[in-house]
Amino acid sequence: MRVDDDITVLFSDDNWGNIKYLPKEDLNRKGGYGMYYHLDYVGAPVSYRWLNVTQIERIWEQMKLTYDHGVKNLWIVNVGDLKPMEFPISFFLDYAWNPQAIQAADLPKYYTNWASAQFGPAHAGEIAELLARYTKYNARRTPEMLTADTYSVENYREADRVVGEYNSLAEKARQVYNQLGGTYKAAFYELVLSPIEMSANLNEMYVSAGKNKYYGEHGAVAANYYAERTRELFAKDAQLAKAYHELEGGKWNHMMTQTHIGYTYWDHPPLNMMPPVSYVQVPKKAAELGYLLEYGERPQWGWLDVEADWAFSTSLPLFDKINKQECYVDVLNRGEEQLTYTIKAKEDWVRLSKEQGTVQYNDKVYVTIDWSKVPQGSVTGTIVLAGAGQEYAITVPIRNNVPAASGFVENNGVVAIEAPHFTKKVDTKEAHWTVVPNLGRTTSSLILEPVTAKTQTPRANAPRVEYEFTVFTAGNVTVDAYLSPTQDFNKQGGLKYAIAIDNENPQVVNLNAGETKPDWEYPEWWTKSVGDHIKIKQSRHKVTTAGKHTLTIWALDPGVVFQKFVLNGEGKPKASYLGAPESVYHKPF
CATH class of the missing domain: 2.60.120.1620 (Jelly Rolls)
Structure with missing residues (x-):
C-alpha cells in the first residue's frame, strides 16, 4: 500500500508489549511514524486486564528501540481501565516526553522518584522496591494465565519460592502501610498494598491447587489439606476485592470486578471459577508412613507381599562440599490418625533438622552434611525413617573428590x-x-x-x-x-x-x-x-x-x-x- 508522505504511519506491538515492525528507511517522511503499545489487552492467547503486569523496564527497552529507529511523531498506549495502570501510564508518558533523559541506569531512580511524589520521601525507597518487585513477579506470567501447573512443586522448590517471594513482599507492604500517615494510606492501599496482596493470594491459591494434585497422586492425606487451602484462598480473593471496593466509602467501587480466575478461552469467564481440586479417601485405619525425597524419582505403583503399596525412591541426590546442598525428606501420613515418626542418621556427618515428629499430613526434614567430619574417598550415608510399624532406609551419596573449581x-x-x-x-x-x-x-x-x-x-x-x-x-x-x-x-x-x-x-x-x-x-x-x-x-x-x-x-x-x-x-x-x-x-x- 502506498501512503501519502504527509500521513503518519502507525506501527504496533504484538498486543503483549513486543514491537512487531520498525521502519528501515525513509525516516524523514513528512508525516513521520507512530507506535501503538499495550498495557492491557483483550485477545489471544488469554486476555490480561485485572492488574498491572507490565515492567517499566520492558517499556523502556522496547520504546527505546522505537524512538531510536525514528518512530517519534505519535505514541499511543492502550491501558483499558485507568486503574490499576497508574504507574506504567506515568512511566510511558514521562519517557515519551523526553526519551533521551531516561537511560537504563536511571530506571531504579524512577521508582523512587515516583514513590516520593505520591507518598513523600520518608518511605520512598521501600515503596520503590515494592513496586519493582511486584511488577516483576506479575510479569512472569499474567494472573489470568496462571494454572496449578505453572510453577513446579517438585523441582528447585520453585512453587514455594514464588509463594514466599510474594508473601514476603505483602508483609513488607503491610509494614509500610502501618507506618504511613493518614493522608497517604488510602492511595498506598490502592496503588501498592492491594495489588500485592491480591497477587500473593492468587499465586498461593494456584500453588495450593498444584500441591493438592501432587500429594493426591502420591497417595498422601496432605492432598485434602491443600484442597481446603485452595478453597480458603479462593474465598479470600473475593474478600480482598470487597475491601478494595469499600475503600474511602466506595470511591473505587467495581474496579476489581474483572474476572480473572478460571479462563478456558481467550475471553474472561462469566464468573471467577476456582481451580479444580480433588480429595483422597483416607483409609479408616491407623497412621501409615510414607515419604518423598527432594529430586527423587516419582514413585510408581508396585507390590509388596500381597498388598498394594508405593515403591519409593531410596536415594537423595549427590551432595558435594562446594554446593553444600540442603535436601529434604518429605514425611507423609497416609492414614486417618496422626503419625508419629523418628528419623535418624547412621553417620555423625549427616545432619538432620529434626529427629522425630508427629504429623496429621506431612512434615519436611532437611538434610545437610558436616563436611569437617566426612571421611575421605567415596562414601554413602544412611538415614533410617521409621513409624507406624514401618521402616525405610534412605541413602545419602557424597561427591567427596571434586576437581579444582572456579x-x-x-x-x-x-x-x-x-x-x-x-x-x-x-x-x-x-x-x-x-x-x-x-x-x-x-x-x-x-x-x-x-x-x-x-x-x-x-x-x-x-x-x-x-x-x-x-x-x-x-x-x-x-x-x-x-x-x-x-x-x-x-x-x-x-x-x-x-x-x-x-x-x-x-x-x-x-x-x-x-x-x-x-x-x-x-x-x-x-x-x-x-x-x-x-x-x-x-x-x-x-x-x-x-x-x-x-x-x-x-x-x-x-x-x-x-x-x-x-x-x-x-x-x-x-x-x-x-x-x-x-x-x-x-x-x-
Whole structure:
C-alpha cells in the first residue's frame, strides 16, 4: 500500500508489549511514524486486564528501540481501565516526553522518584522496591494465565519460592502501610498494598491447587489439606476485592470486578471459577508412613507381599562440599490418625533438622552434611525413617573428590547463570553491553547498545561476555538461553547471537528462527513466548574434561535481551517454569 508522505504511519506491538515492525528507511517522511503499545489487552492467547503486569523496564527497552529507529511523531498506549495502570501510564508518558533523559541506569531512580511524589520521601525507597518487585513477579506470567501447573512443586522448590517471594513482599507492604500517615494510606492501599496482596493470594491459591494434585497422586492425606487451602484462598480473593471496593466509602467501587480466575478461552469467564481440586479417601485405619525425597524419582505403583503399596525412591541426590546442598525428606501420613515418626542418621556427618515428629499430613526434614567430619574417598550415608510399624532406609551419596573449581559450579548436572553476572565483558567502538536493572523474570538483563548498531560478526568485532563455570564430569552439554520474547522487528531474517564453550567454533543462533504466522490463526510459538514472557533457544556443545570451562556469548544484533543461561549435562533436565536457580559461584583462594 502506498501512503501519502504527509500521513503518519502507525506501527504496533504484538498486543503483549513486543514491537512487531520498525521502519528501515525513509525516516524523514513528512508525516513521520507512530507506535501503538499495550498495557492491557483483550485477545489471544488469554486476555490480561485485572492488574498491572507490565515492567517499566520492558517499556523502556522496547520504546527505546522505537524512538531510536525514528518512530517519534505519535505514541499511543492502550491501558483499558485507568486503574490499576497508574504507574506504567506515568512511566510511558514521562519517557515519551523526553526519551533521551531516561537511560537504563536511571530506571531504579524512577521508582523512587515516583514513590516520593505520591507518598513523600520518608518511605520512598521501600515503596520503590515494592513496586519493582511486584511488577516483576506479575510479569512472569499474567494472573489470568496462571494454572496449578505453572510453577513446579517438585523441582528447585520453585512453587514455594514464588509463594514466599510474594508473601514476603505483602508483609513488607503491610509494614509500610502501618507506618504511613493518614493522608497517604488510602492511595498506598490502592496503588501498592492491594495489588500485592491480591497477587500473593492468587499465586498461593494456584500453588495450593498444584500441591493438592501432587500429594493426591502420591497417595498422601496432605492432598485434602491443600484442597481446603485452595478453597480458603479462593474465598479470600473475593474478600480482598470487597475491601478494595469499600475503600474511602466506595470511591473505587467495581474496579476489581474483572474476572480473572478460571479462563478456558481467550475471553474472561462469566464468573471467577476456582481451580479444580480433588480429595483422597483416607483409609479408616491407623497412621501409615510414607515419604518423598527432594529430586527423587516419582514413585510408581508396585507390590509388596500381597498388598498394594508405593515403591519409593531410596536415594537423595549427590551432595558435594562446594554446593553444600540442603535436601529434604518429605514425611507423609497416609492414614486417618496422626503419625508419629523418628528419623535418624547412621553417620555423625549427616545432619538432620529434626529427629522425630508427629504429623496429621506431612512434615519436611532437611538434610545437610558436616563436611569437617566426612571421611575421605567415596562414601554413602544412611538415614533410617521409621513409624507406624514401618521402616525405610534412605541413602545419602557424597561427591567427596571434586576437581579444582572456579566460577559457577555444577549442581547435579546443572549450571545456571544470570546473564548480568559475567566473569568478563568486552565492548567495541561500534557497540557495547548495557545492564538493564530488574528487567526479566529472575534478576536483570543484558542488551546491546546503540540499538541501531549494525549486525556484528562473532570473534572478529562483536562485543562478548564470558562466564567461567565448572563441571564435575565431561560429556555433552546443552545450553538453554533465556531471552525476552522480542519480535523480528526489522524483518531482515531474525535477530541473532553467537555462543561457544571454550575454543569451539561459535554457533550462530537465530532468536526468531521458524517464526512464521499463518493467516488464519495465532501461531504456537507466539502464544507460548508471550504467555511465558520468555523465549528459550537451545544449543548443543561438548566439554572434554571435568573442571573449569568458559561460556562465551557474542551479541550480533541489537534487540536480543539476555536474561539467563542454563547448562544441562547428560540426562533429563528437571522441568520448571523459571529454570534452575543460579548456581553457587566459587572463587578459589
